[in-house]
Every structure is written in C-alpha cells, then in structure tokens.
Amino acid sequence: MDKSRLLWRAVTQQTPSRPISTWTCTQCLHLRQQHRALKPAQLLRRPQRRHQTQPADDPTFKSIVDNPPTLMRTGRRHNKVGLIILAAIPITAFVLGCWQVQRLTWKTDLMAKFEDRLVRDPLPLPPQIDPDAIHDFDYRRVYARGRFRHDKEMLIGPRLHDGEDGYLVITPLDRSAEFRGFTGNTTVLVCRGWVAKSKAAQAARPESLNTGEVVVEGLLREPWKKNSFTPDNKPDEGAWYFPDVYQMAEHTGSQPVWIEETMQPDLLASYDRSAKGIPIGRAPEVNLRNNHVQYIFTWYSLSLATTVMMWMVLKRPAGGRGRARRNTGW
Structure with missing residues (x-):
C-alpha cells in the first residue's frame, strides 16, 4: 500500500470527526432528486425546440427595403356639391348687390320727384277726384275747404309718437257747402294727426272738435298697402288697425x-x-325709407368674404396640409 494512504488513514483515525454544517437550497435538492430518478440515457437527451415559421422564411417576402414608400396627400377630395353651394353664395350676393344699386337709383329718383312736388304751391282740391289719378299726384300739396264730420271720426292705432302711445285721428271733410251746384259726393278723408291715448275720447279733447268751416292743407297720398302682419279692421266695433282707404271711405x-x-x-x-x-299733424316732408346703401355694402361685403373663403378652400389640399407615406403591393 502506498505510504501516503497509510499516513492519511493514521491521521483520520487519530483526529475525531466533527460534523460540517452546510446549507443546501430546497430547489436544488428537488432538481437533484429528479436527476437521480432519471436514467443515464435520459440525462444525455436534449430537449427539442419547436420550429416557428418566420416571415423571412417565405421566398416571396418583401421588406420595406424592397418596397420603399411614396409620399401622398392625406384626406379625401373636395365635395363637389359643397363647392357648388359655396360658389353660389358670392355670385348670389353680388347679384343682390347690383339689384340694390338699381333700387337705390329708383328710390333716389322717386324721392327727388316727391320733393319737387313739395316745393310747389298747393292746389285746390276739385270736387271729384279720380282714384286712378292719385298715383300721379302722390305727395302733392293740396288744400280743401269744408266742415269736419266728427260723428264719423275713426281712430287708427295704436300708434307711437315720441315713445308715447296714441292714435291717428281720421275725420271725413264735407265740402258740399263749397260746391253747392255739384250733385256728386264731395266728402274726402282727412288724417288730422296724432293724439295721445289719454285724449282718444272726444269728451277729453273738446277744443279739437271744430264745428265751423275750416281750411285743411295737406298732402294728397296714394292708398296704403297692408302687410301680412297687420290684423284686419273691424268697422262694426270701431277698431281700425290699418288705414284701408277704400274700406274707410265705404264706411263713412x-x-x-x-x-x-x-x-x-x-x-x-x-x-x-x-x-x-x-291732433298733431305731420311735417311737410318725404318720409320714405332709404336703406339701400346699407344693403349694397352688406351684399358686396358678403360676396367678397365668401369669394376669399372659396379661394382658401380651393388653394388648400383636401383633408389638410399634411402628407403621409404609403406602401402598396404588399
């Protein structure tokens, strides 16, 4: 026997054995037990991995390098119906502006004609007037002599005057005393002016009920035109909302x-x-409304603004100014 072995045996026999404290992981012990349970052939066997198919395994696969993207505009095309409507707005506004220019010329000439009639001397009113000829004498100054028929007086209202509520006093003027030899009807309707609501009753204004002969000077006016918002007159109830000349003449x-x-x-x-x-009479002046200059400015401004908007829409690409990269043929 080898001398080194004999020496080692002698040393181990003389030195008392001491327990060696060691710590072992439980998971390692569990794996060690599993390995002990396996056969040697099973320990040498390697686990087989499943083969996973990759896109690059396909011979027809194309990557982004093989098929580079192209730049394109984002969004859809402009809507044709919307463009037609947008184009119709400035054209229509421009046409309306031109029409208002013509209306301004017509209104200016009409007011000039009426103002020319106002500066002329008043004409005596004949005993019989053709209603169809009044159009040619609208705003013509006339005067008539006769007596007021207060028993047939009519109040049209309500009407505002300087912010106060009141009525227009309409009284027939009987001119039979002036035209004694004339057998026809000589009575005409006279709008005497405005009175306050508190003075609507004849008992509250005795000084306005002149029973003698008077001379009335005023403007011969064409019959008024009623709008759809004004209620109908009720002559039987004495309620007059609109100066319907023919209805009031028939009633009186x-x-x-x-x-x-x-x-x-x-x-x-x-x-x-x-x-x-x-009653407070009206001033001898033309009171026609002339707002056509404002309408001209409004329509032309709208036409210009919508034209600029349409130009901006057509100039800008459909769907916005952004661009995107697009790949096809994948």
Whole structure:
C-alpha cells in the first residue's frame, strides 16, 4: 500500500470527526432528486425546440427595403356639391348687390320727384277726384275747404309718437257747402294727426272738435298697402288697425281720397296741441325709407368674404396640409 494512504488513514483515525454544517437550497435538492430518478440515457437527451415559421422564411417576402414608400396627400377630395353651394353664395350676393344699386337709383329718383312736388304751391282740391289719378299726384300739396264730420271720426292705432302711445285721428271733410251746384259726393278723408291715448275720447279733447268751416292743407297720398302682419279692421266695433282707404271711405260714405294734414315742426306747438288734445299733424316732408346703401355694402361685403373663403378652400389640399407615406403591393 502506498505510504501516503497509510499516513492519511493514521491521521483520520487519530483526529475525531466533527460534523460540517452546510446549507443546501430546497430547489436544488428537488432538481437533484429528479436527476437521480432519471436514467443515464435520459440525462444525455436534449430537449427539442419547436420550429416557428418566420416571415423571412417565405421566398416571396418583401421588406420595406424592397418596397420603399411614396409620399401622398392625406384626406379625401373636395365635395363637389359643397363647392357648388359655396360658389353660389358670392355670385348670389353680388347679384343682390347690383339689384340694390338699381333700387337705390329708383328710390333716389322717386324721392327727388316727391320733393319737387313739395316745393310747389298747393292746389285746390276739385270736387271729384279720380282714384286712378292719385298715383300721379302722390305727395302733392293740396288744400280743401269744408266742415269736419266728427260723428264719423275713426281712430287708427295704436300708434307711437315720441315713445308715447296714441292714435291717428281720421275725420271725413264735407265740402258740399263749397260746391253747392255739384250733385256728386264731395266728402274726402282727412288724417288730422296724432293724439295721445289719454285724449282718444272726444269728451277729453273738446277744443279739437271744430264745428265751423275750416281750411285743411295737406298732402294728397296714394292708398296704403297692408302687410301680412297687420290684423284686419273691424268697422262694426270701431277698431281700425290699418288705414284701408277704400274700406274707410265705404264706411263713412266718402270718396277714396286720403289727405294728410301738415303743420310746420314746432316743439312748443306740439306740446300745446298734445295737452289740449288737438291732433298733431305731420311735417311737410318725404318720409320714405332709404336703406339701400346699407344693403349694397352688406351684399358686396358678403360676396367678397365668401369669394376669399372659396379661394382658401380651393388653394388648400383636401383633408389638410399634411402628407403621409404609403406602401402598396404588399
């Protein structure tokens, strides 16, 4: 026997054995037990991995390198119907602006014609007036002599005057005393002016009920045109909302002739008349509304603004200014 072995055996026999404290992982012990249970042939066997198919295994596969993207505009094309509607707005606004220019010319000429009639001397009103000829004498200054028929007086209203509620006083003027030899109807309708609501009753304004002969100077006016928002008159109830000349003439037995009594604008005279209940006549001036300049500016501005909007829409690419990369043929 080898001397080294004999020496080692002698040393181990003389030295008492001491327990060696060691710590072993439980998981390792479990794996060690599993390995002990396996046969040697099973330990040498390697686990087989399943083969997974990759896109690159396909011989027809194309990557982004083989098929580079191209730049394209994002969004859809412009809607044709929307473009037609957008194009129709500036054209329509421009046409309406041109029409308002023509209306302005017509209104200016009409007002000039009426103002020319106002500066002329008043004409005496004949005993019989053709209603069809009143159109050629609209805003013509006339005067008539006769007596007021207060028993057939009519109030049209409500009407505002300087923010105060009131009525227009319409009184037939009987001119039979002036035209004694004339057998026809000589009575005409006279719009005397405005009275306050508190002076609507005749008992509240005795100074306005002149029973003698008077001379009325005013404007011969064409019959008014009623709009769809004004209610119908009720002659049987004494409710008049609109100066329907023909209806009022039939109700009072007068000619369908409308005269608006005039007075010079005077603030003190108006206050005095209002306190006494005497109707306040209108001023001898043309009171036609002329807002066509504002309409012209509005329509032309709308046409210009919508034209700029349409130009911006057509200039900008459909769907916005962004671009995207696109790949096809995958």
